Amino acid sequence: MIPADNILLLLVMAALSSLLARLLRNLVPLPLIQILLGVVAASLGVRIGLEPDLFMLVFLPPLLFADAFRMPLREFHELRGTIFFLAFGLVVLSTVFCGYAIHWLIPTLDLACCFALAAALSPTDTVAVTSLIAGRHVPERMIHILSGEALFNDASGLVCFRFATAAAMTGVFSYRQAFGGFLLVALGGMGVGALIAYGAARINRVLLRRGFDDPPLQITLMVLLPFSTYIVAERLGGSGILASVAACMVIKMMGVIEEANTATRLQATTVWTMLSYVFNALIFLLLGLQLPSLLDRGMELAHARHVTLIQLVTLVAAVYAIMSLLRLAGLWLSILRRWLVSRWMHKSFAWPGVLSSVLLTFAGVRGAVTLAAVLSLPVAGAGMDGFPDRELIVTIAAGVIVMSLIGAGLIMPACIRFIPPEGTDRHALEERMARQTLLRAALERLQQEKHAHDAGRGRGAQPDTGPDEVPDTAQGAVQDAARDAAQGAAQGATQGTAQAAVQQMGQGGQRGGDGTSEDEAIRQDVIDRLGQSYENRLNQIDEARQITPMNRHLALRRERIELALRLVLLRAQRQALHSLFSERKINDQTEWELEQELDFEEQLLRARVQRLPQDI
Structure with a gap:
């Protein structure tokens, strides 16, 4: 049995090997660094059989x-x-x-x-x-x-x-x-x-x-x-x-x-x-x-x-x-x-x-x-x-x-x-197709929610807090979620272009003048869009401080409805993902990668739900 102090020493050496690999910019493979560390430790008198x-x-x-x-x-x-x-x-x-x-x-x-x-x-x-x-x-x-x-x-x-x-x-x-x-x-x-x-x-x-x-x-x-x-x-x-x-x-x-x-x-x-x-x-x-x-x-x-x-x-x-x-x-x-x-x-x-x-x-x-x-x-x-x-x-x-x-x-x-690269990246094609299918499934579920809501209003369903407030809020939440999903679908449809752009950015230093200018243009476009996104979020926080208690109450109800709808959409996407795998249109590797993304998104949504007041 290895003594406890030797186990701790091995763990420290394991962490040190990763640090050395990063310092050497991964020019030396990690296993070789770890073997060399073991040789050095043994030469210094460390004996672990x-x-x-x-x-x-x-x-x-x-x-x-x-x-x-x-x-x-x-x-x-x-x-x-x-x-x-x-x-x-x-x-x-x-x-x-x-x-x-x-x-x-x-x-x-x-x-x-x-x-x-x-x-x-x-x-x-x-x-x-x-x-x-x-x-x-x-x-x-x-x-x-x-x-x-x-x-x-x-x-x-x-x-x-x-x-x-x-x-x-x-x-x-x-x-x-x-x-x-x-x-x-x-x-x-x-x-x-x-x-x-x-x-x-x-x-x-x-x-x-x-x-x-x-x-x-x-x-x-x-x-x-x-x-x-x-x-x-x-x-x-x-x-x-x-x-x-x-x-x-x-x-x-x-x-x-x-x-x-x-x-x-x-x-x-x-x-x-x-x-x-x-x-x-x-x-x-x-x-x-x-x-x-x-x-x-x-x-x-x-x-x-x-x-x-x-x-x-x-x-x-x-x-x-x-x-x-x-x-x-x-x-x-x-x-x-x-x-x-x-x-x-x-x-x-x-x-x-x-x-x-x-x-x-x-x-x-x-x-x-x-x-x-x-x-x-x-x-x-x-x-x-x-x-x-x-x-x-x-x-x-x-x-x-x-x-x-x-x-x-x-x-x-x-x-x-x-070695020349493969002509077609089968995994990338599968992933792109799967993402588009998941987004279409989300859009279809949104349409079902919208039709169910419209049918409820047509039957004369009345809200508890006034004739128009909650239905308008719910409808707005549905429309916002639909708009977000539609934007995601557009991004998914153009994912191949974005992925190619990222690859071009990684290879820009090898191409020369035209490639470099194209990379700079792409980078500037990404910076502008990210800046606009963060400014919008900052403005929303500033506006939230100035709204009245009644409007804040409606905003919280709107957020709760939106989060609930997003969780419903995630469930629809999971069902579509499992259907793709059961029909053998994707392999289990693609399913696992997309499943992890859905898991992360669901975890974030549930964390937001838990932060909402329970009396809304």
């Missing part, structure tokens, strides 16, 4: 759960063939072929030990990759492939590692038995996770119906879900990692998040963002803290085996090169599979560029999962045999981790710079 079992339980379930939530289900379904091949097929192929290659490089290393090392090197670190490409224009298809692959290859690599380790310790290995066990562990883990998530979703609906909808309770139950699925699946002999991923997928498909109230969704977003940030930082800090001791072990190992440090580094580089070539070959096997399917179904097929293949190859960064796996190998002790050549395996794995991080940090930004 990495306990593999604790690492697997504490860090992986919530992080993979959060990553699975961010993975769009529609894109996952469309890319499922490529994702599953990379996450399962490529991992198995890499374990087998790289195992034989390592045995050819190091004949004295037992073949089962070579398979164990290759299996530990198979999982990729999506957190490091995401940080390396953050803020850069990368095709969405590549991001979805990398994210989907990382959801499953940790589990598949660790399952292969488990069987290879058992074979090395017992001396018994069967391909048929290993393959059957692999399927049993993987499918069993996903089945356990899906069942637990389904049961949790049904229980959550019962709690919501009975009024247990307070955000702390809901968020606590959601945070506990990945840990509980992991523990139960591991106890039953399945993959806890796959159980956590499957649980999140089921939660998304059952719409648990959409059923929660607005405050729960807003607070849950903040909580999960904070958890992801802290856990990701701790992973790279712990990785950096282990590197100095691993380097010392490597030098001692080289001395004991009578080889130079250069020879050891060359061996590590050869293993990394083999893993990279196998990943490149696997990527092209996946591409050929897609090409054959397209030919069979008579569909068009676009061959990816060379730079895209290079980018996906170097995106296979190894990280803390690899290190935790090799550190979990048993150490020789009193009455217990250690894993054969454990120190050599740990040294090679640590060297490959460092080389993959350096290679990705150097190669990936260069590839991204020259």
Whole structure:
């Protein structure tokens, strides 16, 4: 167990790493800064070990759960063939072929030990990759492939590692038995996770119906879900990692998040963002803290085996090169599979560029999962045999981790710079269409409210405070809300132009004279409109001081009616948004982004309602 003072030190280092990244203007990727901070701290005498079992339980379930939530289900379904091949097929192929290659490089290393090392090197670190490409224009298809692959290859690599380790310790290995066990562990883990998530979703609906909808309770139950699925699946002999991923997928498909109230969704977003940030930082800090001791072990190992440090580094580089070539070959096997399917179904097929293949190859960064796996190998002790050549395996794995991080940090930004952008931004088009649909739904609901109000007046409905005051106020509120919604619709219809203008402002420094003058004109227009808006709000506050008590009373009633109508319009927009998703016109990523905007707007409206006097 890590002492409390060490935990506080890690949290301080996590905050310091973000500060350094901002000071360096994000020129150095955040994971590299965190690893370097860990190395510096270890060099200064800080000793914090990495306990593999604790690492697997504490860090992986919530992080993979959060990553699975961010993975769009529609894109996952469309890319499922490529994702599953990379996450399962490529991992198995890499374990087998790289195992034989390592045995050819190091004949004295037992073949089962070579398979164990290759299996530990198979999982990729999506957190490091995401940080390396953050803020850069990368095709969405590549991001979805990398994210989907990382959801499953940790589990598949660790399952292969488990069987290879058992074979090395017992001396018994069967391909048929290993393959059957692999399927049993993987499918069993996903089945356990899906069942637990389904049961949790049904229980959550019962709690919501009975009024247990307070955000702390809901968020606590959601945070506990990945840990509980992991523990139960591991106890039953399945993959806890796959159980956590499957649980999140089921939660998304059952719409648990959409059923929660607005405050729960807003607070849950903040909580999960904070958890992801802290856990990701701790992973790279712990990785950096282990590197100095691993380097010392490597030098001692080289001395004991009578080889130079250069020879050891060359061996590590050869293993990394083999893993990279196998990943490149696997990527092209996946591409050929897609090409054959397209030919069979008579569909068009676009061959990816060379730079895209290079980018996906170097995106296979190894990280803390690899290190935790090799550190979990048993150490020789009193009455217990250690894993054969454990120190050599740990040294090679640590060297490959460092080389993959350096290679990705150097190669990936260069590839991204020259990869052409996608012809059409599917997500942007969907978002624009959805915004227009939501605004039309609001306008239609306003018309219904107006017709209902007119019908009530036509039937001779009389107000309580005079023949004309309240109806005129209500009608004015409806008209004002309609005018605001109409203005929003106009803004939504021209959103593409505004978005293009913003992009032009970001690229103005690269174009020259005409672009700069256009940017200045756009900026001046925005400043003028914002200035007018703030002046109008200031005038309204000044005028409010001078109105009579009767007029103030009417103004408050007018505001209450307007807020009520705006909440009604938000409800209509939510219904339209959910209809778009159920009809598969938008994916869950677009739905979630627009849902968050509606949540923020509703929160502001309800805050204004609470500030109104209750006797109006």
